[in-house]
Amino acid sequence: MAKIKYIEFNGTEHEADVANGLSVMEGAVQNNIPGIDADCGGGMSCATCHVYINDDEWFRKLPEKEMGEDDMLDQAFEPKSNSRLSCQLIVSDDLDGLTVHMPEKQV
Amino acid sequence: MIKTDVVIIGAGPTGLFCAHQLGIIGLKCEIVDNLDKIGGQCIELYPDKPIYDIPAVPKCTGEELTNNLIEQIKPFNFNFHLSDRVQELKNENNKWLVKTLNGKEFETPNIVIAGGVGSFEPRKFPTKSVEKYDGKSVLYSIKDKTIFKDKSVIIFGGGDSALDWAIELSNSSKVTLVHRRDEFRGAPASVQKIKELSDNKTIDLITKYSIKDVKGNGSLESVEIKSESGESKVIKADYVLGFFGLIMQLGPIADWGLNLDKKTIPVNTENFETNKKGIFAIGDICTYPGKLKLILSGFHEGALAARGCFKYARPDEKYRFEFTTASNTIKDRLGVKE
Ligand SMILES: Cc1cc2nc3c(=O)[nH]c(=O)nc-3n(C[C@H](O)[C@H](O)[C@H](O)COP(=O)(O)OP(=O)(O)OC[C@H]3O[C@@H](n4cnc5c(N)ncnc54)[C@H](O)[C@@H]3O)c2cc1C
Ligand code: FES
Numbered sequence: 441m442a443k444i445k446y447i448e449f450n451g452t453e454h455e456a457d458v459a460n461g462l463s464v465m466e467g468a469v470q471n472n473i474p475g476i477d478a479d480c481g482g483g484m485s486c487a488t489c490h491v492y493i494n495d496d497e498w499f500r501k502l503p504e505k506e507m508g509e510d511d512m513l514d515q516a517f518e519p520k521s522n523s524r525l526s527c528q529l530i531v532s533d534d535l536d537g538l539t540v541h542m543p544e545k546q547v
Numbered sequence: 548m549i550k551t552d553v554v555i556i557g558a559g560p561t562g563l564f565c566a567h568q569l570g571i572i573g574l575k576c577e578i579v580d581n582l583d584k585i586g587g588q589c590i591e592l593y594p595d596k597p598i599y600d601i602p603a604v605p606k607c608t609g610e611e612l613t614n615n616l617i618e619q620i621k622p623f624n625f626n627f628h629l630s631d632r633v634q635e636l637k638n639e640n641n642k643w644l645v646k647t648l649n650g651k652e653f654e655t656p657n658i659v660i661a662g663g664v665g666s667f668e669p670r671k672f673p674t675k676s677v678e679k680y681d682g683k684s685v686l687y688s689i690k691d692k693t694i695f696k697d698k699s700v701i702i703f704g705g706g707d708s709a710l711d712w713a714i715e716l717s718n719s720s721k722v723t724l725v726h727r728r729d730e731f732r733g734a735p736a737s738v739q740k741i742k743e744l745s746d747n748k749t750i751d752l753i754t755k756y757s758i759k760d761v762k763g764n765g766s767l768e769s770v771e772i773k774s775e776s777g778e779s780k781v782i783k784a785d786y787v788l789g790f791f792g793l794i795m796q797l798g799p800i801a802d803w804g805l806n807l808d809k810k811t812i813p814v815n816t817e818n819f820e821t822n823k824k825g826i827f828a829i830g831d832i833c834t835y836p837g838k839l840k841l842i843l844s845g846f847h848e849g850a851l852a853a854r855g856c857f858k859y860a861r862p863d864e865k866y867r868f869e870f871t872t873a874s875n876t877i878k879d880r881l882g883v884k885e
Binding site for chain 2: 480487515520
């Protein structure tokens with residue numbers, strides 16, 4: 441289990457306890473946290489679960505991107521070098537304390 | 548005005564199989580999709596990927612599944628209206644009037660929405676200032692490439708469309724290709740070609756930049772691009788092309804007065820009718836307790852929605868359950884001879 445903080449573009453903060461094995465995306469969707477659309481339900485084919493990891497250290501600590509994640513991020517709204525797809529971030533105890541920032545919009 | 552028993556919105560796997568079920572029970576339908584091809588997500592997002600959970604088909608790709616579904620409904624000769632989007636639904640004297648973006652009109656007692664997560668639309672530039680040039684000098688697809696002859700064209704993107712057009716237009720236009728990172732997701736041969744064209748200065752290749760602003764006085768004059776560390780460059784441009792893939796937009800479906808739960812339409816699980824009489828929703832776009840966004844579920848939903856349509860299309864007849872193996876009527880409809 442990990443405590444994940446989700447910060448909307450307007451600054452509104454949400455915190456959720458997310459069970460191991462779920463994705464950071466599912467943590468948001470299941471807790472009705474706005475700002476992550478996840479149109480494809482985690483299939484890595486929509487780029488509407490896009491988040492920024494503003495903390496450098498956290499960005500480096502996260503599991504590496506798998507093949508295809510960067511390709512999908514090319515198609516996200518305003519991708520940056522600290523962008524991730526939250527459906528690809530699988531929660532484990534190691535992610536306890538992670539903060540993700542949402543982009544201005546997803547589509 | 549086209550009169551029919553059912554208008555199906557969306558030619559994904561769910562819409563296609565629902566058409567089959569309608570054909571089997573003797574109803575006519577017209578199918579509208581705003582993509583230029585049949586198959587929905589299967590053909591647009593994963594034509595080459597194998598699917599392993601279609602009942603009795605151990606393995607088939609998105610494209611194979613689509614082709615088989617098309618083959619299965621061939622006997623019915625249903626019309627497809629592609630590259631067109633259903634815009635408006637209106638109820639008149641218990642019939643639905645359906646209007647599309649291209650001006651087609653249908654009259655029908657039933658509408659089946661099999662719209663997935665909405666219609667596929669090109670992702671646009673995030674910059675607001677770009678909007679006033681949309682469709683004129685800022686384009687997301689190319690219909691007539693001759694307009695770019697001897698012009699300065701800036702292409703944004705890193706996939707096949709961006710690379711292919713950069714290569715193609717470099718023959719007759721001044722092309723700048725801008726991408727947000729060094730790696731490209733296009734075919735290796737195209738990436739190689741782009742590198743060659745950039746090395747011999749046929750095109751300008753700028754990576755790790757994205758769009759910041761566009762400038763112009765009535766017509767587009769230049770584009771400002773920025774790097775993440777804050778540097779910016781201004782490039783002269785007559786046209787800007789953006790190729791960032793497709794996104795799914797619920798679009799007009801949200802304006803039809805249907806109950807919505809996030810981006811999905813709640814239905815009953817008896818016949819998949821929505822809160823509006825004669826409007827059914829099936830596949831990824833519908834929701835009910837336990838809903839699974841799987842092709843297999845969409846097939847089941849389509850079969851039941853088709854029976855729901857029968858009631859309104861043939862109010863004076865009674866629907867009779869029949870097996871395809873046994874019914875001569877169904878065999879006639881399928882045109883099979885034994
Ligand atoms: C990468 C990936 C892998 C997948 N793998 C599997 C798998 O292994 N097994 C499985 O069962 N499922 C899988 N799926 C899910 C499956 O593809 C979907 O459940 C299925 O495509 C849903 O079908 P549909 O017909 O409901 O909608 P879609 O396939 O989304 O088709 C909807 C169509 O409706 C059109 N449309 C929408 N609104 C309008 C409008 N107003 N006017 C005109 N046209 C409109 C759209 O353009 C679209 O073509 C996968 C999905 C993805 C993205
Ligand atoms: S949910 Fe679609 S890419 Fe993550």
